[in-house]
Amino acid sequence: MxxxxxxxxxxxxxxxxxxxxxxxxxxxxxxxxxxxLNSVIAVAAVAMLSGMISTIGTVASTSGLSLLLNTVIIGNSTSPVTGGRPRP
Known part of the structure; x- marks a missing residue:
């Protein structure tokens, strides 16, 4: 934590x-x-976009899920600027 x-x-x-x-x-x-809470709002916006993309079809559904997962993973990754520590 x-x-x-x-x-x-x-x-x-x-x-x-x-x-x-x-x-x-x-x-x-x-x-x-x-x-x-800008980051929460940004992730919510990406989640909404991801849901809209997912309604197009099977391939788009996979792409929408990939977009959402990559956003969450990149948002929680460590930054080389902070010396490998997670961003606050």
Whole structure:
């Protein structure tokens, strides 16, 4: 478990919601919290695209699944920039 990522998520996600709730606009805080999770939104978009590709036919279904799996694998791979450590 990446403790730094967990600590960042426990602060970054609820903080905008709490701040905007205090200001009387909780919807804007929720929107800001979603912006903190860009990678989740990107994977969800690729999953939607993959599902649309999969409805075309058998070969396209395999291609759509391959697209989704490669996105998840590449998203969780180590980066040579960080010296082989996983990205935070």
């Amino acid at each position: 990446n403790r730094a990522a967990v600590a960042r998520a426990t602060v970054v996600v609820p903080a905008p919601v709490a701040f905007e709730r205090a200001a009387g606009q909780p919807a804007y805080g929720a929107l800001a919290s979603m912006g903190a």
